[in-house]
Structures are given as structure tokens and as C-alpha cells.
Amino acid sequence: MREKAVEIVLFLCAASSVVITIAIVGVLVYESLAFFRSVPLILFLTDTVWTPLFANPRYGILPLLNGTLLTTLVALCVAGPLGLVAAVYLSEFAAPRVREIVKPTLELLSGVPTVVYGFFALLFVTPLLQKVIPGLPGFNVLSAGIVMGIMIIPYIASLSEDAMRAVPQGLRDGSLALGATRLETAFRVVLPTAISGVAAAFVLGISRAVGETMVVAIAAGQQPNLTLDPREPAATITAYIVQVALGDLPHGSIGYQTIFAAGLTLLLITLIFNILAFWLRARFREAY
Amino acid sequence: MNQRVEVAAPVVAAGSDDARGRPIKIVNRDVNVWYGDKRALHDVSIDIPDRAVTAFIGPSGCGKSTFLRCMNRMNDTIPSARVTGTIEIDGQDIHDRSLDVVQLRARVGMVFQKPNPFAKSIYENVAYGPRIHGLARSKAELDAIVEQSLKRAALWDEAKDRLSQPGTGLSGGQQQRLCIARAIAVDPEVILMDEPASALDPIATARIEDLIDELRQNYTIVIVTHNMQQAARVSQRTAFFHLGKLVEEASTERMFTAPRDKRTQDYITGRFG
Amino acid sequence: MAGSALRADVISETRAPGLDAGQIRGRRLREKLFIACGLASTLVGLIALSFLLFDLAADGLPRLSWDFFTSFPSRRASAAGILSAWVGSVLVILVTAIIGVPLGVAAGIYLEEYARRNWMTNIIEINVSNLAAVPSIVYGLLALGLFVYGLGTGRSILTAGLTLALLILPIIIVATRESIRAVPYSIREAAYGIGATKGQVTRDHVLPAAIPGVLTGIIIGLSRALGETAPLITIGALTFIAFLPDPPITSEFPFISFRWLFDGFTVLPIQAFNWISRPGSDFHANAAAAGLVLLALTLSLNALAIVLRYRLRRRLQW
Numbered sequence: 020m021r022e023k024a025v026e027i028v029l030f031l032c033a034a035s036s037v038v039i040t041i042a043i044v045g046v047l048v049y050e051s052l053a054f055f056r057s058v059p060l061i062l063f064l065t066d067t068v069w070t071p072l073f074a075n076p077r078y079g080i081l082p083l084l085n086g087t088l089l090t091t092l093v094a095l096c097v098a099g100p101l102g103l104v105a106a107v108y109l110s111e112f113a114a115p116r117v118r119e120i121v122k123p124t125l126e127l128l129s130g131v132p133t134v135v136y137g138f139f140a141l142l143f144v145t146p147l148l149q150k151v152i153p154g155l156p157g158f159n160v161l162s163a164g165i166v167m168g169i170m171i172i173p174y175i176a177s178l179s180e181d182a183m184r185a186v187p188q189g190l191r192d193g194s195l196a197l198g199a200t201r202l203e204t205a206f207r208v209v210l211p212t213a214i215s216g217v218a219a220a221f222v223l224g225i226s227r228a229v230g231e232t233m234v235v236a237i238a239a240g241q242q243p244n245l246t247l248d249p250r251e252p253a254a255t256i257t258a259y260i261v262q263v264a265l266g267d268l269p270h271g272s273i274g275y276q277t278i279f280a281a282g283l284t285l286l287l288i289t290l291i292f293n294i295l296a297f298w299l300r301a302r303f304r305e306a307y
Numbered sequence: 308m309n310q311r312v313e314v315a316a317p318v319v320a321a322g323s324d325d326a327r328g329r330p331i332k333i334v335n336r337d338v339n340v341w342y343g344d345k346r347a348l349h350d351v352s353i354d355i356p357d358r359a360v361t362a363f364i365g366p367s368g369c370g371k372s373t374f375l376r377c378m379n380r381m382n383d384t385i386p387s388a389r390v391t392g393t394i395e396i397d398g399q400d401i402h403d404r405s406l407d408v409v410q411l412r413a414r415v416g417m418v419f420q421k422p423n424p425f426a427k428s429i430y431e432n433v434a435y436g437p438r439i440h441g442l443a444r445s446k447a448e449l450d451a452i453v454e455q456s457l458k459r460a461a462l463w464d465e466a467k468d469r470l471s472q473p474g475t476g477l478s479g480g481q482q483q484r485l486c487i488a489r490a491i492a493v494d495p496e497v498i499l500m501d502e503p504a505s506a507l508d509p510i511a512t513a514r515i516e517d518l519i520d521e522l523r524q525n526y527t528i529v530i531v532t533h534n535m536q537q538a539a540r541v542s543q544r545t546a547f548f549h550l551g552k553l554v555e556e557a558s559t560e561r562m563f564t565a566p567r568d569k570r571t572q573d574y575i576t577g578r579f580g
Numbered sequence: 581m582a583g584s585a586l587r588a589d590v591i592s593e594t595r596a597p598g599l600d601a602g603q604i605r606g607r608r609l610r611e612k613l614f615i616a617c618g619l620a621s622t623l624v625g626l627i628a629l630s631f632l633l634f635d636l637a638a639d640g641l642p643r644l645s646w647d648f649f650t651s652f653p654s655r656r657a658s659a660a661g662i663l664s665a666w667v668g669s670v671l672v673i674l675v676t677a678i679i680g681v682p683l684g685v686a687a688g689i690y691l692e693e694y695a696r697r698n699w700m701t702n703i704i705e706i707n708v709s710n711l712a713a714v715p716s717i718v719y720g721l722l723a724l725g726l727f728v729y730g731l732g733t734g735r736s737i738l739t740a741g742l743t744l745a746l747l748i749l750p751i752i753i754v755a756t757r758e759s760i761r762a763v764p765y766s767i768r769e770a771a772y773g774i775g776a777t778k779g780q781v782t783r784d785h786v787l788p789a790a791i792p793g794v795l796t797g798i799i800i801g802l803s804r805a806l807g808e809t810a811p812l813i814t815i816g817a818l819t820f821i822a823f824l825p826d827p828p829i830t831s832e833f834p835f836i837s838f839r840w841l842f843d844g845f846t847v848l849p850i851q852a853f854n855w856i857s858r859p860g861s862d863f864h865a866n867a868a869a870a871g872l873v874l875l876a877l878t879l880s881l882n883a884l885a886i887v888l889r890y891r892l893r894r895r896l897q898w
Contacts, residue, residue, distance in 0.1 A: 025779050026694050032686035033695070036753065037707050039746050043718060046725035101621045108618025115386065121622055123886040128625045130800075130882030132807025134849040135632065135871045138856050142864060143635045169628045176622070189423035193486065195384055196417035197436040197493055198409045198599075202611040207435070212426045223713070230715025232810035233849075237856055257717050257810065264720070264814045270729050278814075282721040286714065293713045407604045439607075440599045 047286060050279030057273050063280065069243040069259075071277045072266075078277065080284055082243035086160070086253035087288075090235050091228040093164025093249050094171060098224055101168075102175030103217070109176065110183040111205040122180075125173040133170070137237030140166035145238065158240030158252035167234050175224040182216025182303060183209050215303035219296040226292035230285060232257035256285045332357040332497060332527040333378060338392035340373050340382060347373045350392070351553045353546055355497075360519060360528045362542035362559065364535055366574065370551040371531045375499050378529065379415035380408050396497070413440055416490035420502040422482035424474035424489075429466050432474040432485055433457060436493035452492055459525075460488035461518050480511025484518065491522075498522065500530040504537065516541050535575060539563050547571045636875065640868030648869060653851065660863070662870050665851035667824055668737070669806060671840060672847055675741020676748065676805045681798055684749045688756025688794075693782050712750035719747045720814025728815055735816040737825060738841040743811050748801035755797020759790040792892045796885045803881035807874060809849040817850050848874045 055063070058078045066079025109118050145162040149155045186209050194204040210217065240252025241262045254262070260278045268274040333355035340348035348370045355361050355378075363371035373382070380401060382388040394401045401411050413436075424432050433453045436442070443449035453470075457463040462484040466477075474485050483503055490498055500519070504512040519541045522528060532538050538545050539559060546556035547568070555568045566572045651661025687708075695701040723743035733739045763786050771781040787794075825843035846854075848870055855867035 022777055022779050026690075029686050029690035029694055032683050033690040033704050033753075035683060036687060036711055036749060037704055039722075039749070040707050040711060042726055043714065043722045046722050046730075047718070050725055101624050104614075104618050104621040105624075108615065108622055112615055112618055113622075119890075123890065125622075125625055126886055127879060127882050128629055130803055130807075130878050131629070131632070132809070132849055132871075132874050132878055134807070134809045134853050134856075135636070135875050138852070138867055138871050139632045139635060141856060142639070142868075143631065169625060172625045176625075187423070189419060189421055190425060192381065192384065192417075192419060193423040193425065193489070194435070196379060196381060196412055196419075197439070197489065198412035199436075199439050200409060200607050200611050202614050203439050203607070207439070208425050226713055230717065232715070232717045233853065236810075237853065257715065260717055260721070261810060261813050264724075264816060267816075279721060279725065282718055286718050289713060289715055290710070293710060297709075407601075407608065409604050409607065410599065413599055441603060442599065 043286070047279050047283040050276050051283045053271075054273065054276035054280040057276075058280075067245050069254075072263075072274055076273075080256075080281065082245045083254060083256045083259050083281060084284070085245050085247075086235075086239065086243065086258070087229055087255040087285075089160050089247065089249060089253060090164045090167060090239055090255055091225055093161060094167035094228040095221070095225060097165050097168025098171045098175050098228075099221060102172045102220075102224065103179060105172065105176040106179035106183060106217070106220075107205050107210065110180045111201055111209060122177065125177060128170075128173045131170075133231065133233040134237070136166050136170055137233045140234055140238035152250060155250055156240075156252055158238060158242075160239050160249040160251065160253050163235045163237075163239035164249060166238065167228050167231055170231070170234065171224040171227055174227060175220050178220030178223060179213075179217045182213040182220060185216065185303075186212045213303065215299045219299035219303065222292050222296040222299065226289045226296070229292065230257065230289050232261060236261040256281045329356040329359055331355065332396065333529075334393070334395045334398075335374075335378075336393040338374065338377055338390065338394060340370070340377065340391075341389045342385070343387045347551055348377075349552045353553055353556055355527060355529055356544060357527050358523055358525065359544065360523050360530060360542040361544045361546065362538035363529065363531045363546050363548060364533065364538050364574070365548035365554075367533060369548040371546075371548040372501050373551075374548070374553075375501055375529060375531050376417075378497070378499055379412050379417055381417065383408060409440075413493050414495055415497040415499060416493060416495035417499045418483070418486050418490055418501065418503045421506050422479060422486050424477070424482050424485050426473065426475060428471045429457075429474045429477070429485060430470040433488050433492045436489060440493060442492075442494070456488040456492040457485075459491050459522070460484045461514065461521075462488055478511070480507050480514060483507060483511070483515060487515075487518065487522075491526075495526065497527040497529065500528065502531055502533065505533070512537075535563070547574060549574070633875070636868050636872045638868075639865050640870075640872040643865045643869035644872065653846075653854075658862075660855075660866055662848065662851055662873065664824060665846050665848045665870065666873070668845040669847040671737050671825060672740045672744065672812075672845065673802055673806055675737060675841070676744040677798075677802060679742060680745030680748050680752060680801065680805075683745070684752025684798075684801070685756050685794060687749070688753045688760065689782060689787070691753070692757045692760040693778070693786065708750050708753050712754065715810075716747055716808055717810040717814055719743055720811030722746070723811060723815045734842060735844060736842045737845045739815055740812050740817060740845060740847070743815060744805040744808060747808065747811060748805050751801040751804065752794075752797050755800070756790070756794050759793020759797070760786060762793065763789045792888060796889045796892070799881050799885040799888070803878045803885070806881070807849055807878045809853055812847060812850055813853070817844075817846055848877075 063078055063080055065081070066077055067081050068077040068079050069082045070077045109121060113121065140162045141157075144166055145155070145157060145159065148159075148162055155161070190208055190212060191204055194208040195201070199207070235255045236258040239255065239258060241254045241258055242252050243259070244251055244253040246253060259281055263274065263278045331354045335354070336352045338348060338351045339346065351374055363375060365371050376382045377390055378394060378401070382390055396414065399406060425435065427435070430453055433456050434449055437449055437452050443452055454463065457466055462481060465481060466485070474482065477485060483506075487498075487503075504515045507515065516537065519528060519530065530538075530541065542559045544556065545559045545562040547554045547562070547566075547570070549570050555562070555566060555571045562571070563575060566575055648661045649666065650663055651659060652663050654660040691701065691704065695704070720743065723739055727733045727739045727742060728735060733742070767785050767789060768781055771785045776784070825840035825845060852867050852870040852874060855863040855870065
């Protein structure tokens with residue numbers, strides 16, 4: 020009897036995670052529905068101006084989406100190659116002792132609070148970039164993206180490394196026995212075999228960059244800007260939510276509802292990336 | 308370029324029947340292997356005849372695979388492994404600094420116990436070696452090498468219509484022949500086989516054995532097997548390993564009819580192992 | 581020579597046109613270059629981390645004094661301190677731990693030891709891994725809509741602690757499951773063999789063996805919560821707090837008060853963010869100093885967790 024009660028309590032705790040998901044979706048959808056009663060969905064998705072707090076408000080999510088994807092792209096340009104090369108190095112070349120030291124240190128990097136990364140981007144990286152790129156504004160996508168890239172290197176490197184180490188040793192032996200160098204083995208045999216797992220690592224890194232808030236809120240500016248130039252400032256979805264939350268919008272106003280519509284958009288994007296990563300990893304596991 | 312020293316090479320001792328009169332391809336002297344502090348192989352000295360099949364037999368853990376892996380320096384890939392002694396192929400020391408392990412392994416190919424085709428097409432599996440070594444100067448040449456290698460591995464008829472399909476989609480026996488074709492494509496002189504049929508069914512095993520018998524026309528083959536009938540069927544010389552030591556080596560015929568060592572007798576008659 | 585490969589029977593004569601010493605040298609050189617690149621790429625993160633530390637220290641170290649820890653924020657940068665921020669952080673993390681740890685550990689135990697393989701378990705498992713990937717700011721929106729306005733807990737320490745507890749729940753669940761899974765089945769069998777019930781086996785044998793791993797997960801989770809800014813901004817944490825929450829211990833009966841739970845608050849990362857966003861560089865030194873304190877806390881927690889995990893791995897050779 021007591022056993023059963025314990026089990027039920029434990030089950031309720033586990034089930035609470037489902038309740039949280041339902042609550043998240045519920046709150047976002049509930050407030051967004053109120054928003055979409057005032058603003059047609061089609062306008063939200065196609066209008067190219069986002070000025071919800073102006074006297075003459077416009078509600079096009081595109082500039083925010085653009086800012087989000089642009090910072091993510093910059094981050095990926097930094098973290099993609101570096102993370103991949105580091106993963107190949109750690110998985111195929113590094114001596115076990117080096118790996119034992121480097122991996123925990125990389126983990127340490129993910130323990131740095133994002134607000135500190137924001138400080139670093141605004142007050143260290145931007146001034147540095149300004150020396151190289153004349154006329155670079157104090158808030159810009161480039162600096163925020165680069166720092167975000169540094170932030171997600173550990174994720175991409177560590178998850179890619181896991182995928183590559185899961186490749187059976189027999190394949191490496193087969194390649195080495197043919198006279199391939201370790202480099203050739205790494206890039207022509209191990210990496211292609213682990214490619215779904217590595218792709219999943221990249222997608223998870225992207226998903227993390229998309230949802231990252233503080234670095235962009237601090238260093239990329241709060242100006243919605245439909246641009247492809249990373250030297251310009253551009254607000255992301257997350258930066259917009261922070262901006263609104265810092266002000267004091269009355270509960271139930273359309274301005275208040277905008278952050279939920281923006282949040283729902285963000286959740287959907289990350290959800291798509293996560294499903295993609297899930298699918299890729301399932302494919303990888305199927306193969307090995 | 309690799310020079311083949313065939314002139315005035317010493318020949319395998321008399322009494323070796325089929326392999327008699329064959330020049331020696333590989334000379335091993337006092338080969339020892341340590342894994343960390345554990346000694347896995349004790350002072351093994353054996354000559355491997357050219358263009359013949361030499362079988363290593365013995366109970367599992369006897370060091371036969373460990374020794375096989377010495378001859379193309381595959382033990383290098385195990386960080387804790389240490390090899391001492393001399394191994395010479397055509398008179399050239401394989402541990403010599405002037406010989407890159409890439410060069411050595413291009414000359415001494417290997418087929419593993421578990422078929423390990425790459426996650427690539429059948430064609431790409433075979434073309435892999437020639438590609439990395441730059442052996443073909445044109446697509447036509449590469450095609451020819453792939454076709455020739457698959458023919459030699461007796462896989463061409465089954466594979467020619469599905470060259471672009473993944474090698475992992477083949478049956479176990481076909482996969483193992485693909486791995487043999489992959490090794491052949493690099494044009495080695497020696498092929499080391501580590502229990503190549505132990506993961507296969509009897510019919511696939513028979514095909515591999517036939518193949519090995521054909522291949523000895525062109526290649527020096529060393530095969531590790533725990534299956535004594537297999538050793539008797541495919542090899543001309545046999546060496547028996549026990550507890551990390553080479554106990555006895557002789558022509559296969561003599562080994563199975565008149566073993567000299569008590570341990571060999573016991574093993575062959577099935578008293579242990 | 582390679583042309584002779586076309587002749588049907590003799591590949592052996594097509595001896596490696598490419599495989600000469602020069603070609604191999606080139607391949608070995610590429611390999612060496614890559615190793616150098618690999619090492620450099622691996623170190624980029626560490627180099628960035630040291631630049632970051634150096635930059636923060638250069639800006640913030642001069643501001644770190646006793647007064648900095650015992651002063652409230654102020655309009656004058658030189659007089660401002662982090663008293664309300666660190667007290668806020670401590671209290672919020674306390675709430676987070678009290679709610680998040682039992683919930684997460686219990687959920688982990690259920691999923692690993694009790695759950696039957698059925699659709700419900702599958703949903704919970706998929707759900708946990710999805711929750712781990714939800715951006716933290718979305719938790720802030722949840723808290724704003726549900727706690728602040730829905731349940732009326734206000735922009736309080738309770739709301740903040742609750743929000744962060746939900747945020748770190750997946751981390752603790754996953755860590756708990758992994759460390760329970762690492763406990764060998766033989767231990768369970770031994771206990772069942774002498775007639776213990778499932779509850780007893782879990783409580784007396786499995787959990788004690790799994791504790792270090794669970795602890796590691798809890799530390800990582802709490803360190804994450806300590807550094808989180810976005811969700812707390814979203815629920816409307818105040819950025820200028822010149823008072824401390826109600827004391828939890830009172831002089832009158834019943835001597836314990838929970839009114840602090842409903843007080844407004846700020847935390848270290850929000851204070852740092854506030855100072856960074858001020859125009860002019862006066863407050864940047866304060867931001868750096870607050871960032872330094874925050875970084876010291878989170879990095880030492882993370883280091884503790886990592887050391888714990890690696891020592892554990894070495895000790896436990898099941």
C-alpha cells in the first residue's frame with residue numbers, strides 16, 4: 020500500500036514535466052490568440068516593419084526574425100568550423116590525457132553566465148572590431164554573433180565528438196590498414212559515417228543560438244532592422260522580449276501580448292530545430 | 308617506389324612441401340609485444356613464404372592475432388602497445404624510419420574478422436584506397452581498378468549492377484569479399500587475414516576459402532584462424548601459437564599428420580582450446 | 581604504369597604511381613597542419629575564456645571591496661554595491677533548490693526505476709528532452725502569464741525561484757537518470773534477493789550509490805539558475821532595489837516568517853545587466869565587478885561538479 024503511494028507520488032513528479040510543457044504552450048497560445056484577434060496572422064508574417072509600441076503600430080515579425088537568424092548565422096560561421104575541427108581533433112587525434120583535460124575545461128565554458136558574455140561582446144569584442152572595421156556602430160550583429168559563436172563551440176564540439184567516437188573502431192582500422200593517414204581516415208571515413216550525429220550537434224547549436232537572449236540584448240542593439248549586413252545593429256526576438264519586459268506595459272494591452280506572439284514564434288523555431296536534431300540522431304543510431 | 312628483392316632471397320627450409328622452394332617474403336625475428344606491462348607475445352621468429360598461404364592457429368588469446376597485426380604495424384593504433392624485434396619484408400625493416408607506415412600498409416593489406424565496409428557505395432569502398440594513394444590517373448583507370456579488384460575478390464558478378472548501392476547492404480559473406488576487394492585495390496604484396504570467415508555461414512566461408520586459394524597465385528597470404536579444418540584446407544604452412552609463444556611451425560601437411568610438440572598434438576586432436 | 585591496370589590480369593604491375601616519398605610527405609604534412617589547427621580550434625574557447633576573465637578583472641577588480649558587497653545600488657557609480665543583488669540571488673536559489681531538486685530527483689527515480697515501457701513514459705521522456713531545449717526566456721513568459729498574472733504570486737522571490745526551478749528541472753532529471761542507470765543491476769538483485777521491496781531497494785541501495793552523480797547534476801543546475809538573467813527580466817525583476825527582503829527570522833512567535841517570499845527582488849546577473857545597459861562608462865566598472873563575482877560563483881560551482889564527476893568516474897569501476 021505504502022509502496023503504491025510512493026510510486027504514485029513519484030509518477031506525479033515525472034508527469035509534472037508534461038504539465039510544464041502544456042502550461043508553456045497554453046500561456047503562449049492563449050495570449051497570442053488575443054494578439055491575433057487584433058493583428059491578422061498574415062500581416063504578422065509578411066509586414067516588414069515591427070513598431071508595436073509606436074503611435075502608429077506595425078506588427079511585422081520579419082525584422083525580428085531576420086535579426087535572430089542573422090546573429091545565429093554569424094554564430095554558426097564561428098562555431099561551425101571551430102567546433103567541427105575541435106571535435107575531429109579531440110575524437111581522432113588527441114591523446115586520451117589531453118582529452119581528459121580539454122573536455123571538462125570546455126564544459127566549464129558553458130558555465131559562464133550569458134550576461135557576462137554580453138559584457139564581453141559589448142565592451143571587449145566590439146571595441147576590438149571597431150579598430151578593424153571603421154564606422155562600426157557600438158551595437159552590431161557581428162560582435163554579438165561572434166561571442167554567441169564562442170558560446171556554442173562547446174556544445175557543437177562536444178556533441179560532434181560523441182557522435183564520431185560512436186563510430187565503430189573497425190571502420191578506422193579498415194581505413195588505416197589500407198594505408199590511409201589518420202587525417203584521411205577522420206575526414207573520409209569517420210566523419211561521413213557520423214554525419215547525421217554531427218548534423219544533429221550543429222542543429223542543436225543553432226537552436227541554442229536562436230534562443231539565446233542576453234548576449235544579443237546587450238550587444239546587438241534593440242532596433243528592429245531588416246538587414247543582411249552584420250555590421251548593423253538588429254534586434255532579435257529575444258532582445259525584443261527583454262526590451263518590453265524592462266518597460267512597464269499594462270497586463271492585457273496589445274503591447275503585452277506582442278511578447279507572447281514573439282515568444283510563440285521563437286518556441287516554434289526552436290521546436291522545428293529540435294525535431295530535426297531528434298530525427299537526425301535517430302537516423303544515426305539506426306545506422307550504428 | 309618499393310623495391311622487391313627477389314634475387315638471392317633465402318628460401319623456406321626443406322620439408323615444407325607446397326611452399327618448398329618459395330622465396331621468403333617476411334622475416335620475423337624475436338618479435339615481442341607488450342600491452343602496458345603485460346607481455347602478449349614472446350620472442351616469435353618465423354619466416355613467411357612468398358605467394359603461399361600461411362595459417363596461424365591456436366586457442367583464443369594465444370597471441371596469433373596480435374602477431375598478425377605486427378606485420379602491418381596495426382598495433383601502432385593501440386596506445387599502450389609496444390613492439391620489439393625485427394620484421395623485414397623483402398629485406399626491408401618495417402620499423403625503419405625511412406619507411407612510412409602508409410607505404411607499409413599499402414604493401415601489406417589486411418582483412419578483419421568482422422566485415423567492416425565503409426558507409427559508402429560498393430564502388431567507393433573499393434575506390435577508397437586507390438583514391439587516397441593517388442593510384443589512378445583518370446576515372447577510367449579507377450573504374451578498371453575497381454572492376455579488376457571486384458573480379459579478383461569474386462564479387463564482380465554479384466556487384467556489377469549495384470556498384471552505387473551501399474556496401475553495408477550486402478550479405479555478410481559479400482561484405483567480407485568486398486573488404487578483400489578493397490584491400491586488393493591498393494595492390495598489396497601481402498594480405499593479412501584475421502579470422503576472415505569466423506562471422507560467416509558455412510557456404511560463405513567456403514567461397515572465401517576458394518577465394519583465398521586463388522589469391523595465393525598473386526599474393527602472400529597470412530591467415531589467422533581458430534578453425535583447424537580451415538587451416539588444413541587453405542594453407543601450405545601452419546604455425547601453432549600457445550600462450551603468446553610460437554610453439555611449432557611446419558608445412559601444413561606435416562603439422563596435421565605428425566606434429567612434433569605435445570601441445571600441438573593436444574590442440575590438433577582437440578584436447579584443449 | 582597505372583595504365584596497365586586496364587590489362588585484365590595484372591594489377592600487380594600498376595605499382596602506385598602516386599605512392600612515392602614526395603606524395604607521402606605531402607599527406608603527412610597535411611596531417612600535421614590539421615593537428616595544429618585542431619589544437620588551435622580547441623584552444624579558441626579557452627583563450628576566449630581567459631580574455632574574458634582578464635577583461636573583467638581589469639575593469640572590475642578595482643571596484644571589489646567590502647563596501648561593494650555591503651552597499652545598495654546607488655545613482656553614484658562609486659557608491660553603488662551589490663548587497664540587494666547577492667541577497668536576492670541567495671534567496672531565489674534557495675527557493676529554486678527547495679522546489680526543483682526534490683521534483684527533479686523524484687521524476688528521475690520514477691522514470692528510471694518505476695516507469696513501465698508504455699506511451700505515457702514515452703511522452704514524458706520525449707517531453708523532458710524537449711523541455712531541456714526550450715529557450716530560457718520562454719520560461720520567463722510562462723512565469724509572467726501563469727505565476728505573475730494567473731496565480732498572482734507577483735514579481736516576487738517566490739515567482740523567480742519557481743521559474744528557475746522549472747528551468748533546471750530537465751537538467752536534474754537527466755542527471756538523476758544517468759547516475760541511477762550507472763548503478764549496476766547486481767546491487768538491485770542482491771537486495772531483492774533478501775526480500776526487499778522496490779521502495780527499500782531504491783532508497784537503501786540504488787540512491788546512495790547514485791548520490792554523487794545526482795549531486796553533480798544538482799550543482800550544474802543551480803549554477804545555471806544562478807547565472808540566468810532572461811527569464812527573470814521577463815517576469816519583471818526590479819533593477820533598482822535599495823532594500824532587503826523581509827527577514828526570515830523574527831523576534832516574535834512563531835519566529836519564522838515567509839513574507840520574504842513575496843518581496844520584490846533583484847539578482848546578481850540582473851544587477852550586472854542593469855549596469856551594463858547604462859550609457860556612459862561609470863557603471864561599467866560596477867558591471868565588471870558584479871560579473872566577476874557572478875563568474876567566480878558559477879565557475880567554481882561548475883568546477884566542483886566536474887571534479888566530482890571525474891573523481892566519481894575513476895572511483896566507480898563497477
